[in-house]
Amino acid sequence: xxxxxxxxxxPTTVSTTEATRIEAIWRRVAEDYAPFDVDVTTEDPGAAALxxxxxxxxxxxxxxxxxxxxxxxxxxxxxxxAYLGSFTWNTDTPCFxxxxxxxxxxxxxxxxxASHEAGPTLxxxxxxxxxxTEYYAGHGDWAPIMGVGYYKAVTQxxxxxxxxxxxxxxxI
Numbered sequence: 001x002x003x004x005x006x007x008x009x010x011p012t013t014v015s016t017t018e019a020t021r022i023e024a025i026w027r028r029v030a031e032d033y034a035p036f037d038v039d040v041t042t043e044d045p046g047a048a049a050l051x052x053x054x055x056x057x058x059x060x061x062x063x064x065x066x067x068x069x070x071x072x073x074x075x076x077x078x079x080x081x082a083y084l085g086s087f088t089w090n091t092d093t094p095c096f097x098x099x100x101x102x103x104x105x106x107x108x109x110x111x112x113x114a115s116h117e118a119g120p121t122l123x124x125x126x127x128x129x130x131x132x133t134e135y136y137a138g139h140g141d142w143a144p145i146m147g148v149g150y151y152k153a154v155t156q157x158x159x160x161x162x163x164x165x166x167x168x169x170x171x172i
């Protein structure tokens with residue numbers, strides 16, 4: 001259980017500011033996943049629609065829970081957390097994005113974390129640099145989604161085509 005997205009201290013209602021921020025986050029995440037023709041939505045489809053019932057089930061997904069703080073239940077220093085490969089599990093196993101660590105729900109930071117945390121559920125590993133960092137922060141205006149792109153104008157799926165890449169996995 002994690003707290004909901006909340007900017008005004010009233011977690012049971014959605015203010016105009018919160019609705020605007022949620023839409024901005026959704027637009028960014030939907031853009032990141034547009035090449036894959038998946039439904040990125042803010043509507044709860046229910047656990048049955050997310051759970052993979054078997055090898056012939058072609059309609060399943062993952063929930064990205066957005067809100068709260070890593071200190072609520074996870075531990076220090078995390079913008080989010082996910083189980084590697086959980087997208088194809090036969091359970092509703094969400095990943096989490098902690099807005100308290102992301103500029104209090106800053107739309108770019110939260111969207112970057114949401115796109116990033118959905119990645120491991122699909123089996124994607126972090127993009128870092130060998131013997132330097134687990135999360136590559138990019139160069140120029142660019143950073144990989146599976147690295148850390150909070151402060152870059154352009155983030156994209158990567159296959160390790162940057163200096164000292166520790167992961168050449170093709171994210172596409």
